[in-house]
Amino acid sequence: MLDLRAHFSRFLGARPGRLHVAAHSHHPWPDATRDAQLAAWDVAAEHQDDKWSVVLGQVWQDAQRHVARHIGAPDPASIVFAPNTHEFVIRILSSLPTQRPARILTTDGEFHSFARQVARLEEEGLVHVTRIASDPGPDCLPRLAEAARAGFDLVWTSEVFFHSGYAQEDFRDLAQAAGDAVLVIDGYHGFMARPVDISAVADRAFYLAGGYKYAMAGEGACFMHCPPGWLPRPRATGWYAAFGALAASDGSVPYATDGWRMMGATFDPSGLYRLNAAMDWLAAQRIDTAAISAHAHALQARFVAGLAGTGLHPRHLAVPVTERRRGNFLAFDLDDAGGWQARLAAADIVTDRRGRRLRFGFGLYHAADDIDRLLDRLRHLP
DSSP, rough: OOOOOOHHHHHHSSSTTTTOTTTTSSSOOOHHHHHHHHHHHHHHHHHHHHHHIIIIIIHHHHHHHHHHHTTTTTTTEEEEESSSSHHHHHHHTTSSSSOOOEEEETTTTTOHHHHHHHHHHHHSEEEEEEEEEEOOOOGGGHHHHHHTTOOSSSSEEESBOTOOBBOOOHHHHHHTTTTSEEEEEOTTTTTTTOOOGGGTTTEEEEEEEEEETTTTOOOOOOEEEETTSSSSSOOOOOGGTTTTTOOOTTOOOOSSSSGGGOOOSSOHHHHHHHHHHHHHHHTTTTHHHHHHHHHHHHHHHHHHHHHEEEOOOGGSSSSTTTTBBBBBBEEOOOOOOOOHEEEHHHTEEEEEEETTTEEEEETTOOOOHHHHHHHHHHHTTT
């Protein structure tokens, strides 16, 4: 296993006694990102109004190349950025039919940015939603593909389910079954947590994720791969979406033809600076996503192997460590998950919870002895 803790000295040193095992929630940032944050400030000071030529030039293009390389997107120009994934949710939903309620196929395991928004539209009768059970994970994709053949306007599913950690792989059958429906893959718990390659469906599927979790960039650095030709003119649109677009000859609102068609408006660019710094740091350390995944899975195995005497048991896991198709966190299904989280917090152990699922997440800022300290502290909980 790796020991890169020296590269996270500022986050880890802020509260030395804290055991943070929520890498899937708010991953600590490597020290290199602090210099990037200051660089964003310095560029604004030097260039003022003209800073956007830097941000939307080299900074933006570097971020596009980083993301495209890590997800297997053929063309970096298909990558667009936004402060949060909800902006992308809104733009995609704004492109659906309006003459009737849009038909949406999804699962019951989608994160709030999408799940809450479509539930609200459903209350108004603006959409009809079909939800497929996300558990058990191994047969979710086949069930989605079977359901998709009935015909929908939008098909939306996660690459890694946030409540269980199960990782879905190979979306080609779903893409074929979806027909003319817009296909969206939510990769937030997959990007930089496990190897991602969307090349087989890059001409067909939108893929969105962000830097808040395993990309180690914090807030404000979300992205979406936009397949060529799909949803060319979202109704919810910002003025940046016209950048690079030729004026429409018919007088209609012009749009760029690449990923920029999904752009919004003015944003805080510091997240892109941090994203580039985190990606450059990984490259300098010769660490790819496969290495990140292997490190996290080795930590998971060490944790589960040492659970005796902690009150937790491998049988409580939503996805066992014997399952290769899993993300970088472990979800324990517990009757008293809330009580567990409170006791852990009192012992300065940071976890998080989704309903009855208590989640422990591991990342590059952990080493083997962190797991041993965690297990020891668990055994001595009051």
